[in-house]
Amino acid sequence: MQISVHPVAPEQRRPRPADDQLVFGRIFSDHMFRMDYQEGAWQNPRVIPYGPLELDPAAMVLHYGQGIFEGLKAYRCADGRIHLFRPLKNMERFNRSVRRMCMPEVDAQLHLEAIEALVRLDVEWIPRSVGASLYIRPTMIASEPHLGVRPAAEYIHYIITGPVGAYYPEGFNPIKIYVSDQYVRAVRGGVGEAKTMANYAASLFAAELAKKKGYTQVLWLDAVERRYVEEVGTMNIFFRLKDELVTPPLSGSILPGVTRESVIDLAKHWGIAVNERPVTIDEVIDGIASGDLKEIFGTGTAAVISPVGEVFYKEKSYVVQDGSVGEWSRRFYDEIVGIQYGEKEDPFGWIHQVTL
Ligand SMILES: *Cc1c(COP(=O)(O)O)cnc(C)c1O
16 A cells, blocks of 8 residues: 655645653644554555544444554654654554454554654654654544444554654652552453553553652552552563662563563673562562662653652552662663663664665
């Protein structure tokens, strides 16, 4: 399928805000990608001016939540090259989410071409300062107007992009997290491993509780025993226990992060022992007390690495080491960001350069 390109008129191009004015998720570039699934096939892939979607009020996504998304970034290197980081991982995960939600798959190569066409046309929207980037949000929604629970027969796949600022403009900042032992995010056998909209709606209540108590993110426990650590906010979670890197296994209720996989690959490459095994909250609290737990950090595309400085559990607060950024957190951050911006060697072939 050929992607048709319909650029906005030059006088309708909007100015891009200065890099230090960028707020995550508020500003969108001039163009979007869209294609429609009708009569059993994807039709009319096209790059068009950014603008509202017209949806029937009975569109199934608005009632039954049949919708999924992805998140990745385009990075501008000092020499002007544009990098994507392991984009096919996102395209594959998109299709895994799609299958779990009974939606029609999108050809991974076409999906990548769509992103490249979009990035090429809106290349001026990619910020120039290191740490800032162009966030890319592929989405699929059920658009068929129909009331009644079953998979829809019509869908829209669209991609929007927008410039985002550096996650740590004032330097690497450890976050405070709140262990939710009452509300859960996902249960094994449910949809926790899909990047589907319902998971984020399900997370809001606990996140608001945490915020009211002064905590930035929720540490999610497993839904059955409320004992095993699963994720932190919308990030995967890692622990440095003595000199081993430990992260919960992908058991079905955890989102398989691209950053998670990259941290595991890097650790192995560096000769760090990695253990994907269940971690109980008691082990975390005991480890903080004994000093065996040296670092906690979250991983995800938005922040790359998010060090955790404090954990709140059952009405008590525990400071991890002295609340400062750990050595491994910094090392993973520097390496991954260095590879993304072309400043460090890429021995894994993670970088996909966009042809401009
Ligand atoms: C997207 C996401 C992640 C991180 O995935 P990355 O591919 O590393 O960005 C982790 N947990 C949840 C719940 C997510 O939605």
